[in-house]
Amino acid sequence: MLLKDHVVVVTGAGGALGSALVAAVAAQGGIVLGTDLVAGAGVDIVHDVTSEASWRAVCEEVEKRHGRIDGLVNNAGIVHVGHVETTEIDDFRRVQAVNVEGVFLGCKVAWPLLRRSTAASIVNVSSTAGLVGSPNHVAYVASKGAVRLMSKSIALHGATFDPVIRCNSLHPSLMDGHMARVLTGNAENQSEAIQAIVAARNPMRRLALTSEVAGAAVFLLSRMSGFVTGSELVSDGGSSAQ
Numbered sequence: 001m002l003l004k005d006h007v008v009v010v011t012g013a014g015g016a017l018g019s020a021l022v023a024a025v026a027a028q029g030g031i032v033l034g035t036d037l038v039a040g041a042g043v044d045i046v047h048d049v050t051s052e053a054s055w056r057a058v059c060e061e062v063e064k065r066h067g068r069i070d071g072l073v074n075n076a077g078i079v080h081v082g083h084v085e086t087t088e089i090d091d092f093r094r095v096q097a098v099n100v101e102g103v104f105l106g107c108k109v110a111w112p113l114l115r116r117s118t119a120a121s122i123v124n125v126s127s128t129a130g131l132v133g134s135p136n137h138v139a140y141v142a143s144k145g146a147v148r149l150m151s152k153s154i155a156l157h158g159a160t161f162d163p164v165i166r167c168n169s170l171h172p173s174l175m176d177g178h179m180a181r182v183l184t185g186n187a188e189n190q191s192e193a194i195q196a197i198v199a200a201r202n203p204m205r206r207l208a209l210t211s212e213v214a215g216a217a218v219f220l221l222s223r224m225s226g227f228v229t230g231s232e233l234v235s236d237g238g239s240s241a242q
């Protein structure tokens with residue numbers, strides 16, 4: 001019970017990693033509030049992370065229900081496939097709006113509620129694409145790199161508080177699901193094809209399981225990682241170690 005009675009907000013809760021995060025936080029005794037653009041399983045509040053007003057509504061609701069936030073997982077994200085020559089500025093901006101501005105707004109608007117916690121921890125979901133380049137995902141790589149360094153800036157600010165507010169970025173490699181299909185150009189559900197692509201490149205010869213990545217997030221949310229802030233936790237089977 002690493003997160004017993006921790007109030008944890010998870011964005012993008014209806015997605016592949018989001019639903020695993022919701023399950024993992026609950027399994028560790030946390031009180032989880034899932035938000036997503038689309039209503040569905042695991043989604044308590046419909047929420048657009050690109051909107052400050054929508055973030056304020058989420059935080060008002062959490063304040064009413066629980067009075068504080070102990071954990072914030074900025075997980076909602078989108079991907080766009082295209083290199084520098086083929087990516088239109090509107091597509092580039094849309095990716096930054098969700099993946100970068102959404103994370104910034106979450107940290108900013110939730111800050112007063114995080115300050116009420118004695119164990120405040122923010123986990124910003126980046127990607128291995130925030131550590132190394134990928135020619136055909138220029139907008140996505142830019143956004144995930146921004147999340148990585150923004151998290152360090154927020155961590156340094158959070159460390160000046162008493163109690164501190166910790167902030168770390170999390171860097172998964174490909175996980176099976178909708179985004180992996182878009183990223184690998186497999187529009188249809190072709191798990192086997194994706195597995196084959198990943199097996200050829202990944203030292204552990206497989207995709208990341210969403211439960212494994214969620215487990216890494218649980219560690220960052222918990223008091224076990226109490227002196228970990230401004231760090232990058234990579235969950236990629238060793239692919240970025242090459």
Ligand SMILES: NC(=O)c1ccc[n+]([C@@H]2O[C@H](COP(=O)([O-])OP(=O)(O)OC[C@H]3O[C@@H](n4cnc5c(N)ncnc54)[C@H](O)[C@@H]3O)[C@@H](O)[C@H]2O)c1
Pocket residue numbers: 011012013014015016017018035036037038047048049050074075076077078098125126127128171172173174175176177178179180
């Ligand atoms: N899937 C992968 O292989 C992979 C690898 C590395 C990192 N990531 C990152 O993990 C996170 C989760 O990815 P996933 O695989 O679960 O993707 P997903 O597409 O399954 O889920 C993303 C969720 O975010 C929600 N969302 C999109 N725009 C939103 C908005 N404006 N406001 C609120 N919610 C919004 C979607 O409705 C969806 O439920 C993302 O940040 C992604 O970049 C994914």
